[in-house]
Structure formats: structure tokens, C-alpha cells
Amino acid sequence: MDxxxxxxxxxxxxxxxxxxxxLGYTMVYGIIGLxxxxxxxxxxxxxxxxxxVVTALLGAGSGVPAALIILxxxxxxxxxxxxxAYGMEKIAYRPLRKAPRLAPLITAIGMSIILQNLxxxxxxxxxxxxxxxxxxxxxxxxxATMTDLQMLIVALAAxxxxxxxxxxxxxxxxxxxxxxxxxxxxxxxxxxxxxxxxSAAFVIGxxxxxxxxxMVMTYYGIAHYYMGFLLGLKAxxxxxxxxxxxxxxxxxxxxxxxxxEALGAGYIGDVSNICGFxxxxxxxxxxxxxxxxxxxxFGSNYxxxxxxxxLILVLIFRPSGLLGERVADRA
Amino acid sequence: MKAPRAKxxxxxxxxxxxxxxxxxxxxxxxxxxxxxxWVRILNFAMLYIMLAxxxxxxxxxxxxxxxxxxxxYAVGAxxxxxxxxxxxxIHLPFWVILPLSAGIACAFGVLLGxxxxxxxxxxxxxxxxxxxxxxxxFLNNLNAPINITNGPQGVNLIDPFRIxxxxxxxxxxxxGVAFSxxxxxxxxxxxxxxxxxxxxxxxxxxxxGRAWEAIREDEIAAKxxxxxxxxxKLLAFAMGASFGGIAGAVFSxxxxxxxxxxxxxxxxxxxxxxxxxxxxGNISGVILGAIxxxxxxEVLRYTMEPxxxxxxxxxxxxxxxxxxxxxxxxxVAIMLFRPAGIWPSAVRKRExxxxxxxx
Numbered sequence: 074m075d076x077x078x079x080x081x082x083x084x085x086x087x088x089x090x091x092x093x094x095x096l097g098y099t100m101v102y103g104i105i106g107l108x109x110x111x112x113x114x115x116x117x118x119x120x121x122x123x124x125x126v127v128t129a130l131l132g133a134g135s136g137v138p139a140a141l142i143i144l145x146x147x148x149x150x151x152x153x154x155x156x157x158a159y160g161m162e163k164i165a166y167r168p169l170r171k172a173p174r175l176a177p178l179i180t181a182i183g184m185s186i187i188l189q190n191l192x193x194x195x196x197x198x199x200x201x202x203x204x205x206x207x208x209x210x211x212x213x214x215x216x217a218t219m220t221d222l223q224m225l226i227v228a229l230a231a232x233x234x235x236x237x238x239x240x241x242x243x244x245x246x247x248x249x250x251x252x253x254x255x256x257x258x259x260x261x262x263x264x265x266x267x268x269x270x271x272s273a274a275f276v277i278g279x280x281x282x283x284x285x286x287x288m289v290m291t292y293y294g295i296a297h298y299y300m301g302f303l304l305g306l307k308a309x310x311x312x313x314x315x316x317x318x319x320x321x322x323x324x325x326x327x328x329x330x331x332x333x334e335a336l337g338a339g340y341i342g343d344v345s346n347i348c349g350f351x352x353x354x355x356x357x358x359x360x361x362x363x364x365x366x367x368x369x370x371f372g373s374n375y376x377x378x379x380x381x382x383x384l385i386l387v388l389i390f391r392p393s394g395l396l397g398e399r400v401a402d403r404a
Numbered sequence: 405m406k407a408p409r410a411k412x413x414x415x416x417x418x419x420x421x422x423x424x425x426x427x428x429x430x431x432x433x434x435x436x437x438x439x440x441x442w443v444r445i446l447n448f449a450m451l452y453i454m455l456a457x458x459x460x461x462x463x464x465x466x467x468x469x470x471x472x473x474x475x476x477y478a479v480g481a482x483x484x485x486x487x488x489x490x491x492x493x494i495h496l497p498f499w500v501i502l503p504l505s506a507g508i509a510c511a512f513g514v515l516l517g518x519x520x521x522x523x524x525x526x527x528x529x530x531x532x533x534x535x536x537x538x539x540x541x542f543l544n545n546l547n548a549p550i551n552i553t554n555g556p557q558g559v560n561l562i563d564p565f566r567i568x569x570x571x572x573x574x575x576x577x578x579x580g581v582a583f584s585x586x587x588x589x590x591x592x593x594x595x596x597x598x599x600x601x602x603x604x605x606x607x608x609x610x611x612x613g614r615a616w617e618a619i620r621e622d623e624i625a626a627k628x629x630x631x632x633x634x635x636x637k638l639l640a641f642a643m644g645a646s647f648g649g650i651a652g653a654v655f656s657x658x659x660x661x662x663x664x665x666x667x668x669x670x671x672x673x674x675x676x677x678x679x680x681x682x683x684x685g686n687i688s689g690v691i692l693g694a695i696x697x698x699x700x701x702e703v704l705r706y707t708m709e710p711x712x713x714x715x716x717x718x719x720x721x722x723x724x725x726x727x728x729x730x731x732x733x734x735x736v737a738i739m740l741f742r743p744a745g746i747w748p749s750a751v752r753k754r755e756x757x758x759x760x761x762x763x
Binding site: 108164165168169172173175176177178179180182183184185186187189190191193194302306309310313374375377378380381382384385388389392 | 463469519520522523527529530531533534535537538541542544545669673676677680681684725726728729731732733734735736739740743744
């Protein structure tokens, strides 16, 4: 039972990060129907920028409290990412809004390659370690442990998501966004500046991505120029899982995906243990004996498979995602 | 509508074909002046042409976005690698494995396509993307407890292509002309590539090709016209996959080494970029895209360092980084200026002009 709860907690933490990134994908998709392939790279840039700021501040003076240093890193990262996303939309996506559907996808891939290699030039090829600023105090939760950092990540993610829901549901900008998502032409006729709305979707998504970048970096303690790729892929998977274009869906999908991954990684070894099977060849039996009766067909190195496997299953049985209303019928 | 076909081919065309054939025959020797590396690059260009044409069936003809296409390439490559290497101790001849590779890749295509083809557009894209990753992760991890794929180390010492004792991996002197290994492979690849191109050209204007195009343009209308959309789409998937399998087997035989690293998502994306950049649905465009995107990074690799030396007097950025950077910029720039691809198909072009872009 401890393992179960522990994996749920780990999954929840990772899931909150996925959810924040997934929101960026889903907002852009909901409004202009584009898979913003470079969004994962924005997360990476956010992580890298905040890392640089934090290391610089740590090197400069010792009197500053850790919380302030992290906050400064966060603010700079958010601003950089917002500017980046604004520029990216303006240069690479806006001119192609009326082009064939695959064209902006290719520019998005191009942007992704550009950002990765820019990061490679600036921050180098090596894994960078993030200094431990928050002392890892652990709390006992029903027999499992949860660190301060995990609590902070989950709480902050929840607060940001609540904030986003407020913006989308209650403000004029949010109303404009919803209207544009429904029908850009008509929204334009109603006096909404569509370009502003689309830029806003990109910029808000990028701000969330920057926060997610900092979170994932403090959580794992490392950053790398390539980290955005798989993270972005999984976040997109999360968005599709929940029903792309749907904010609540992205949150649900992210958290579900995190939990599924953590549980899968925690249990696959035991589930696929073949030592209990009655008919085993002699060599396999020897291996079992040598390995404490632990010989798994699949280990936790299959963690990344779960995400995609679940996704395929969901799409086959519920093609519009868990909370999606309709299948986007555009090829 | 059938495209009008000339009954007798004018002599001008024959001269053109002869010149092209001559040029293609001499090309590996011209490239060899710049180094054997360039002959290898030519071989890769042909492998990518096969891949891009296979993907073109799925994306360009049938309009199904496939982001995990490289998985079929991987399947083909590993089928050859496992059936013709000391790793499992099996050594079957190339011509036996080639159809087998195509067949198994095709089976995977059907396996993936059957449940997912009712999805449309982006959902299909993400499922195929997930499938590609799953295949790669399995290849990476299927070395324990039973060693099947040899994990991240990959399979090496794969048998080269040979006819009798005539091995394609060795340099050899034939009729007084010295051929290097890559140069011999060039001719084998050229033969297979031409075969693939011919099949694609014939497919495009066939009953099936027109059905694909109809589905791409309007699936509901196609269905109303009596096309069994599910089967036809499945056929597109299966055929695209088998071309991927063929290219994979040839890749295996050429390289004599495969590892999961060669089959990442980035490769899928590069092949997709070739198709889209060249001009979806237009075979000549796709070939052009494949050649351009294979050569561009290589040319950049060889020119960027001397260029920096000439401009700044020293190397500021290493060649690998800058070539990918320029590659990314090129992708964005080409799409911005020619959103339908460098050489768009006539049908697509017509659509763009009439409907003002909503393809």
C-alpha cells in the first residue's frame, strides 16, 4: 500500500507539470487548430533561463534568501518565454494562418530545432545541475513520504490552473478567446482583434510553460538542452488524452498521465515477472534463481511506453479524449 | 479524369532519358572526387527518397498525417538485421529477406491502421507518433531477459548484399574500373529506388490512387461515390509501411549496423519535412525534397567551418550545431515563402488558387 500511495504522490507531482504544459498546447490548438510543436522547447528555455539567473544570483551575493532567488529566476524566465512565444507566433505561424494545414506544423518543427540548437550554443551539451535551494524536508502522508518541493509544485500548479480558469471564464480577454475558438471570422466581426487573442493564447501558454520548466528542473535537479522534447511530447499526449482544446481536459489528462506513468513504472516489474510461470526453460530457471526470483520481461525502462499505450487505447475507445466534445474533423 | 498520355514518345524525351541515365551512372564517380563520404551521402539520399515516397502515399495521396513513419523503417531494418547477422546466427539471403521485411512492416502498418484509421487528422498524428516511440523503446529494451534486439548497442556485423561471392561491401575492380563498396551499393540502391519510383508513378494514376485523392479531398463525398474508405485508407497505410520496410532492409544491408538511435522521432519528422517541403502528393516534388534535405545538412557540415574562418578568422560555433540551426531556419523560411512546398502538385496548386488556401 505504501508503494501505491507513494507512486500516486510522485505521479501527482509530475502530472501537475504535465498539466501546466498541456494547457499551453490545448489553448493554442483550441483557437487556431495548430499543434505547437515548439512548446516543449519553450519549457526547456524557461528552465535554462531560470537556472542561469539563479546561478548568477547565488554567485553575486550570499545574503539574499533562497525564496527570493528562485522568484527572481521565475520572473525572468516567464518574461523571456512570453517574449519568445510572442515572437515565434508572429514570425513563424501568423503568416501561415491561411496556408495548407501542414505548413505551420513544419515551421513549428523548424522552430523547435532552432530553439534546441540555440540552447545548445548558449548552455552547452552537458547536463546542468540545479543547486538545492529548498532543503528537502519530508512529510509523512499516510505511510508515504512527500517532500516540501512536491507540495509546492502541486499547490502552485493548482493555483495557476485556477487562475487560468478565472481568466478564461470571467474576463473580457477570456470571453474573446472562447469566441475566437468557436468561430474566428464571426468573432472578428464582433469587434474582437483576433491577432491579439491568438498572441495572448501563445503568451499565456508560454508563461505556464516557464513555470513548468522551473518546476521540473528543481524536481529532478538537472536541466538539459534536450529536456523539452519528451516533456512536450508527453504534455501533448496529456492534452489529447483529456480532449484537446478543452482546458479542464488538459488538466485532467496531465494528472492522469503522471499517475499512470508512476504507477506503471512502480508495478510493471512485478506484474511481468516470469519466474512464477510453471513452464520455464532451464536457462531461464537458472537466471531466476540467480536473481532472487526476479526476472521481469519489462522493467521501469518502459515507463515512457505507458503514456503512449494509454493514449492509443483512449483514442481507440474514446476518440475525442476523455472530456472532448467532438472530433476535430479537419485533416 | 485520366491524364492525357502521349501514345508515341518523341525522340527528345528519349535523349533526355538517356542523358539522365548517363548522369546517374557517372554520378558516384564524380562524387568520389570529393571523397567516398559523398558517395555514402548519395546512397542516403536514395534511401530517403524511398522513405519519403512511402510516406507520401500516406500523407500526400491519402491525406493521413503520420508522425511515426520511421517505425516501419525500423521494423524493416531490424528484420534484415536479425535474419542476416551472427547475432541470432541466421543468414538468409537478401532477396529472401527483402519481401519479408516489406511484408512484416506491412503487417505492422495494418496492425496500427486497423484500429486507428477511424480517427482523423491530428489524433491520427499523435497515435502514430506514440506508435513510433513505442517501437523505438522496445528495440532499446528487448535485450533482457531474452536478448532479441541487443538493446542500445544495436546489431552489427550484418551481412552485406552479395550475389554469389560478389560482395557489395568490398572494393573491387570490374572490367578495369575500380569500384568502392559504397559505389557498388549506389547502383543497387539506384535500381531499387527507380523501382519504387515507377511503382509510385503507376499508383498515383491508378484507380486506387484516385480513390486516395478523393478521400484526401473530401472523405464523405468519397464514401458517397462508393469508395470503401476504410479499406482504401488501410491500403495506403499498408503500402506506405511496406515501402518503409523495404528502405529499412536496404539500409541495414548498406550500413551493416543498426541501432535504435537511427529510428528516433526526429527521423520521422525529417522524412515528413521532406514530403511537405518538396510538395505533398507530387512525386517529383517529394524526390526533390528528399534530395535537398539530405544534401543541405551535409553541405552545411562541410562549408560552415571554412566560412566562419574566412569571415571571423576563427571557428565560433561548431559545425554540428550550426548546421542544425540553419536547417531549422531553412525549414521555417521555405514554408513561409512556399507554404504548399517547393514543387506543389498540380491539384493542390489549383485548389490553392481557387479556394484561397483552405486545403
